[in-house]
Amino acid sequence: DKGYRVCLVEGREHLGGRLCAPAFDGGPPVDAVPPILWGGHQETRTLFTLLGSQQRVHFPHSLHHTFALPAGRVVALPRLWGPASVRGPATIAGFSGISMRDRMRLMNVLERFWEQDLSLPTDLDERPVTELFDLTSQSESAVRQVWTPLSRFLLGDDPSKVSAALGAGSLRALLFGSRRNNAIGLLTGGMAETLLHPAEAHLRRSGADIRLGKPATRLLTQKDQVMGVTLQGGEPLSADWYLAALGPDALAALLPDRWLAKYASFQSLTEWDWSPRVTLRLESRGKGTKPWLRLLATGSYDWAVGIGGGKTQWPTMEIWLIAAGQSALLKRSDADLREAAVKDLQGLVPSCQPDHIQQHRVFRSERATPALRPGTRRLRATPQSPVANLFVAGAWTDTGLPASVESAVLSGRRCAEAVEEVHSSRVDKAPGAH
Numbered sequence: 001d002k003g004y005r006v007c008l009v010e011g012r013e014h015l016g017g018r019l020c021a022p023a024f025d026g027g028p029p030v031d032a033v034p035p036i037l038w039g040g041h042q043e044t045r046t047l048f049t050l051l052g053s054q055q056r057v058h059f060p061h062s063l064h065h066t067f068a069l070p071a072g073r074v075v076a077l078p079r080l081w082g083p084a085s086v087r088g089p090a091t092i093a094g095f096s097g098i099s100m101r102d103r104m105r106l107m108n109v110l111e112r113f114w115e116q117d118l119s120l121p122t123d124l125d126e127r128p129v130t131e132l133f134d135l136t137s138q139s140e141s142a143v144r145q146v147w148t149p150l151s152r153f154l155l156g157d158d159p160s161k162v163s164a165a166l167g168a169g170s171l172r173a174l175l176f177g178s179r180r181n182n183a184i185g186l187l188t189g190g191m192a193e194t195l196l197h198p199a200e201a202h203l204r205r206s207g208a209d210i211r212l213g214k215p216a217t218r219l220l221t222q223k224d225q226v227m228g229v230t231l232q233g234g235e236p237l238s239a240d241w242y243l244a245a246l247g248p249d250a251l252a253a254l255l256p257d258r259w260l261a262k263y264a265s266f267q268s269l270t271e272w273d274w275s276p277r278v279t280l281r282l283e284s285r286g287k288g289t290k291p292w293l294r295l296l297a298t299g300s301y302d303w304a305v306g307i308g309g310g311k312t313q314w315p316t317m318e319i320w321l322i323a324a325g326q327s328a329l330l331k332r333s334d335a336d337l338r339e340a341a342v343k344d345l346q347g348l349v350p351s352c353q354p355d356h357i358q359q360h361r362v363f364r365s366e367r368a369t370p371a372l373r374p375g376t377r378r379l380r381a382t383p384q385s386p387v388a389n390l391f392v393a394g395a396w397t398d399t400g401l402p403a404s405v406e407s408a409v410l411s412g413r414r415c416a417e418a419v420e421e422v423h424s425s426r427v428d429k430a431p432g433a434h
């Protein structure tokens with residue numbers, strides 16, 4: 001849109017990265033993520049507007065952070081209006097998913113944070129989220145039934161493995177963010193129709209040259225500059241600016257050894273660990289329901305989303321169950337995972353009986369998201385790499401967000417702005433510029 005000529009190189013045969021997976025029947029790729037837009041995803045919403053797909057996003061009242069607790073209790077996080085300073089404490093006070101004692105303890109510590117109590121830890125990035133639970137003296141049941149599934153939902157991993165700074169940031173956004181910002185969106189047509197196809201169409205309309213099925217194999221470099229990139233099959237490409245939107249390991253594989261040895265930020269690309277995820281998508285003949293989201297206090301999965309069926313625009317009921325950060329589930333067979341899903345849904349979706357399930361698909365990934373462990377903030381790359389004409393984007397880069405779609409979109413915008421900034425400063429310095 002700013003007049004640059006863009007060539008986009010994708011190693012796979014289709015765009016969409018981890019958001020989609022190959023179809024079993026050889027058809028177009030299918031979504032590997034549920035058709036929802038998590039609360040707080042403002043960058044992604046802005047992108048939908050730019051792509052003209054915002055009308056595909058709805059914010060049903062029934063789709064909300066709701067906990068399925070033992071003994072069939074279902075408790076939603078209150079959704080309140082009003083200024084953040086009132087809304088945050090009122091949300092905690094009104095949330096009956098944890099005991100009044102747990103709520104009071106949580107509020108006491110929040111108050112101490114506001115008052116900048118010097119005895120509170122300042123190095124949250126070096127500590128795991130579980131230390132926040134200790135700090136706020138949460139009971140064992142609150143941790144197990146509420147904070148653990150919520151952490152896995154917001155952060156994509158077990159709270160013992162994610163940095164407390166990231167956990168505190170996500171919780172703050174959830175409790176203190178505006179009601180509008182925290183609304184969870186339902187994507188008609190899923191990520192494919194809302195994001196991927198419109199983005200590809202937009203790029204093609206803008207004249208972008210899209211090379212699919214052509215992984216980059218090597219960066220051609222000279223001193224501290226990228227001179228070109230070689231694609232599989234040997235084809236070289238050259239440009240003024242290079243934007244790498246790859247995982248950290250894939251980027252490290254393209255860099256020359258001398259850069260990996262010379263620059264700390266390139267060296268750290270090899271230090272990343274990954275969080276696993278199992279996603280199960282079920283199609284059921286059950287009665288139609290309003291869309292729902294449940295964070296699961298017990299069972300194998302951490303959270304589940306259900307949409308459609310009956311007379312809604314979805315002909316069958318679609319249920320997605322997600323387990324984040326649980327490596328043990330990766331080894332279980334599809335049939336086993338389906339059985340575990342039916343068990344988790346018992347009591348939650350009475351119409352989801354085993355004989356109602358028409359189809360299911362398991363998406364297993366040992367390396368679903370880069371693990372944002374305590375102390376990994378320093379590994380997250382800034383858009384401008386140490387090499388002047390190489391920029392870095394991706395969900396794992398330094399956005400301050402969990403490694404999500406939102407983080408990937410935000411990093412892309414920041415990267416484009418960084419190129420624009422460097423380009424404008426060069427134009428300003430060019431002979432004859434005013």
Ligand SMILES: Cc1cc2nc3c(=O)[nH]c(=O)nc-3n(C[C@H](O)[C@H](O)[C@H](O)COP(=O)(O)OP(=O)(O)OC[C@H]3O[C@@H](n4cnc5c(N)ncnc54)[C@H](O)[C@@H]3O)c2cc1C
Binds near residue numbers: 018245403
């Ligand atoms: C099963 C699963 C479920 C998930 N669910 C959710 C969810 O519900 N919500 C959410 O927000 N996030 C979810 N995520 C995470 C989300 O998919 C990622 O955060 C997001 O896709 C990251 O985007 P990215 O552009 O940083 O990286 P990627 O999506 O990994 O994209 C990188 C791209 O680079 C390409 N590539 C790699 N090497 C090369 C090369 N040498 N040459 C050319 N191309 C190359 C890859 O093929 C890929 O297309 C899920 C992930 C998985 C695996």
